[in-house]
Amino acid sequence: MVTCLSGAPALADPVATPVTDHCPHRVATPPAVDTSEVVAPGSTAPTPLPVPTETVGGDALAGCGVIADPAAGPVPDRLTSAGWLVADMDSGAVIAAKDPHGRYRPASTIKVLLALTVLDSGLDLDRVVEPTVEDWSAEGDSCGMGPGGHYTVRDLLSGLIVVSGNDCANALARQLGGVDAALTKMNTLAGDLHALDTRAASPSGLDAAGMSTSPYDLALIFRAAMDNATFAEIIAKPTYFFPGYPARADVPGDTDHPGYEMQTSNHLLLEGYPGMLGGKTGYTDDALKTFVGAAQQGDRRILIVQMYGLSTADDNYWTQGASLLDYGFRSPTGIRVGELVAGDRPASASPTAGAAPQNASLSDPATNRSTSTRLLIGLVAALAVVALVAAARRMMVRRRG
Incomplete structure (x- = not known):
């Protein structure tokens, strides 16, 4: 049964499900609506990533409209996302999808890739990081870092995932060698996972020239991240206590900034979708709403991705996400229109002991x-x-x- 959940403010008018059958986003993301991707004078805009000759995950996933097996029952209606995907997280079976390899902007869902890159790097989770002005001045959502504060790598990963802090993203990128080095490592990992529609152009997911991913790629990335026990633990937290920082000497009359209990931006977790394991939200004006997450009911784990969608006055984005999860859990276990392939990750980045193994690709x-x-x-x-x-x-x- 679909669970109705609240969320961000809705649009006043209904939005029709975007038609993507003609593959408008096979090569490049939808046109930008602002100037966030305008390159600096004298710089060249990145060219779109090449489209693989063989469709990753199986030939059926080359389609750009809805791809589903009628035996799974009717696909949920009233979905505003241009691209979406439902998969069995353990077997890797793609149950249904819409424009699975369509290229869209990830917004903050790219933070899953950053978190996995940090965890794969072997950084000590107890390592203490002192923030810079670039960290606490980062544009967009913030964990609330400040001068004189001291934060562990675990604190930063938690702030990155729980409240989508861009200040935490910047600080973690510094720990990987700086923004450029972090992006190189993130994109190398995406390639290792066969996420060939993905290019991270900012660690936080803020729109930048060349940024792209796809519903299929986000599913690959999230599935790999959930094999890491630390990531799975953090993304399941509805709250996390984030440290504060002392009074600023450069601000007259300033007082200490105490730590606080941050609350997840994932309403499917916060408001109790049955068996919710966790998920990552995202939004920018160019990306619109994005989400990747998973739930477990019985011995089955279902993963969903939503991209380039919106809430409407009578059709909340969280309700849409719940309907996709419900559809996945209702579907017979043998349904398969494609496959989440297993990536060629280095031995040092192997799945955490005890985690559900990824099946080798058959397609x-x-x-x-x-x-x-x-x-x-x-x-x-x-x-x-x-x-x-x-x-x-x-x-x-x-x-x-």
């Missing part, structure tokens, strides 16, 4: 070919080493004779 021949090639190269190299050792031994025998 990504490129992955299987690359794995076979690596095995063949390794075998040839091993044989070469054996031959060299044998030759050296023969030479030693001759010298001794």
Whole structure:
């Protein structure tokens, strides 16, 4: 049953479900409505990412309209998102989708990729970080960092996920070597996960030239992040106590800024969708509303993605998200229109012990070919080493004779 949940202010007039059957966003994101992606004079705007020859996740996901198996029942109506996806998080089966590889702006859902990059980097979660003016002055949503404050990496990750703090995003990017280094690492990880529609152009998700992802890619990224026990723990928190900072000496009469109990921006978690494991919200004027999250009922975990959508006066975005989760849980377990592929992540970034394993891809021949090639190269190299050792031994025998 669909749970009706409250959320951000709604538009006064209903918004029709966008028609994407003609693939308007296969190559590039929808046109910007503001100047956030205008490049500096003398700079060149990034070109769109190439479209893969083979559709990642299976041929059926090359479609741009609604992709669904009638055996799963009717797809929820009154969905305002241009792109969305429903998948079984454990098996990797894509249950249904709309424009799954359409390219949209992620807004703050890209923070999932930043969080996973930080966790994969091996940064000590107890490491103490002192903020800079660039951190606490970051545009948009904020955790409330301030001068003289001291925050652990765990604090920053929690603020990043729970309240979508852009100040925390900037501070974490510094820990990865600076914004440019952080973006390079984020985009490398996206490539490792086969998220080939994804380019992070800002660590926080603020719109920037070249930024893009897709419903399919967000599902890959979130699924990988949920395999990390620390990420799964943080994103499940409805609240988190965030440290304060002392009075500012440069502000006359200022007093101490005490810590506070921050509250998640995920209303599906906050207002009790059954079995909600957590999720990440996002919004900018160009991205519109975005969301990625998952819930568990019984032994089944369902993941959803919503992109480029809105609440309306009588059709809340959280209600739309709940209806997609309900649809996933109602669908028979054998339904599959595509596959969330398993990425080629380094051994150091392997899933956390005890987490649900990702199934190997059955529909990504490129992955299987690359794995076979690596095995063949390794075998040839091993044989070469054996031959060299044998030759050296023969030479030693001759010298001794």
